[in-house]
Amino acid sequence: MRRATIRDVAALAGVSPSTVSRVLNGKDVGHMRPETKERVLAAIKALDYTPAKAARILRKRKTGVVAILLPDISNPFFSLLARGVASVAFEQGISTLICDSDNSQEKENAFWDILLSEGVDGIIFVPVGEPHVAKLQKLLRRGVSIVVADRRLDGYPVVEADNRGGSFALAEALIARGYREFAYIAGPEGVSTADDRLAGFLQALEEHGLSPSVVRRGDFTYHSGYSLAREILAQHREVEAIVAGNDLMAIGALRAAEDMGIDVPGSVGVAGFDHVFPAELVRPRLTTVAVPAYEMGREAMGLLAAGTEGSGRKVLPVEPILGESTPPRR
Amino acid sequence: MRRATIRDVAALAGVSPSTVSRVLNGKDVGHMRPETKERVLAAIKALDYTPAKAARILRKRKTGVVAILLPDISNPFFSLLARGVASVAFEQGISTLICDSDNSQEKENAFWDILLSEGVDGIIFVPVGEPHVAKLQKLLRRGVSIVVADRRLDGYPVVEADNRGGSFALAEALIARGYREFAYIAGPEGVSTADDRLAGFLQALEEHGLSPSVVRRGDFTYHSGYSLAREILAQHREVEAIVAGNDLMAIGALRAAEDMGIDVPGSVGVAGFDHVFPAELVRPRLTTVAVPAYEMGREAMGLLAAGTEGSGRKVLPVEPILGESTPPRR
DNA sequence: TTGAAAGCGCTAACAG
């Protein structure tokens, strides 16, 4: 069954294609004879007609599709973010294309080309590392707008969390609870989320005349948290709390301690950042900092739709959550 | 900057648009003068040309896009499934559109229309409940192929897990460990995954001359597992193990017991199904049945690409995982 | 208030 075209509808309704198009787009409908409009509508229904998107795009040079390019959709933080984006897009009749760069710079680079030919109208971008700027610029020059989410990227509009402030507040709270000797497992260098959290943490320590026993870099995965925590726990018996740059790594640390027969929080405290679903699942419940991922997605899509020019920056507030994994000491 | 067209390239290379098109599509390149091809390639690079997808689609009547319509992308099982689909699609140069029906029949129905006008070439479908068959048929008539994943839908090709067998095996294992009094929290009625798992479980019990203390229906969410487990634990003190239709509900049951001060596995055992990441996180580690979600996604996309006609059915093997949440009794 | 005509950028016969 060949799908009906605008011409079929026009013929059945006894009007011209232009008239059908006008009805479809709600243009000049004000000064259109109601009867004509009725006939068109009837014909559309009779033929079960749906406009061909491709043809429309070709004409209008707008696809009505935005892409969200992120490191890992199976990471609960990002899937929540993606849902936020999709919900706003949906409200505006825009479709969402989720592109999973699989934590690989290479795959991410490949996606730029795909997105270019895909002809998306905009992109919500969560960079894996140092993005391929030339490709970004190419998109921009083609009129595709880009909003960076979760991680900062200089020169681009961004929606991020108050990572530095949240991390600072978390450190203060831990110090208030009597912790003095910290190990910090940061995220990858160069990723603003990781660096800001580390900086905020160190600053708080410094203001209290403290300095960390050890600082290491992971890659935000459960696995990296696990192995770094093992090393830390083996080499630094003085550590009173392990603080990680995100929840997944913190949960990894929790498991490492468990496997080494070290009691949490009895012997060592553990804290994370993000407040993803699994953080509520583990026992002891994880001390962390709540980041509004869904809201972040909504904000980012809002910025994109609003057609932000050049830059623009939105920082979302975060909230420390003191779980059982870091009770007051003594 | 107006983007370059195939004509600009042709002009610069001193050839006709068709020649450029041939180079682009790798057609007849065998019998093309190498020099011509070189010139075209050079022109493409010089103009930084990318073919306009829309025009191509309009001509070929193929969008190169498949959609995956599922109940909830933030459910770890489905996000893994989605990744599987995307990975195969990526290998074939096909883009993936993720549509999240948000566990709502209404939203799901709305997506059919969107997908229709979006003009996707195929759909991987995980139904929320009783799908709007008429809309499905419409897509099918338009030549869009559909593969159902995870849940069966009569008359459509499907990739599912051996839910019945897995559930049967799980029950046998629990019985072997000395459990006799069971409460079962099933998924929603009418969803094959839920019904098959329940059926397999009941069958095993029956073969051992047993019958469950109580059977309830949840909706596969953490929350429903939590509240049903509370009721069960309050009313049926004889229950030795709560078995849930999926891990999220089982984890909810675990938490319910915890909140009621009931020891797991000391006083009651708990088991789930799926083996999602959080199941490894909780303590005691959850007894469950591993379902290869990623593989399921890959298989489904494979079927779609292979252009399955009419039906076809693939059942993936599952594997019981005996965790600490159901140790041998006594 | 409506219609005719001219493409949007590309591909696929069909010629040469």
Added chain:
DNA sequence: CTGTTAGCGCTTTCAA
């Protein structure tokens, strides 16, 4: 081996 031609289905002036 390469070019010419004729649309794909829709929107948008411009005229009537």
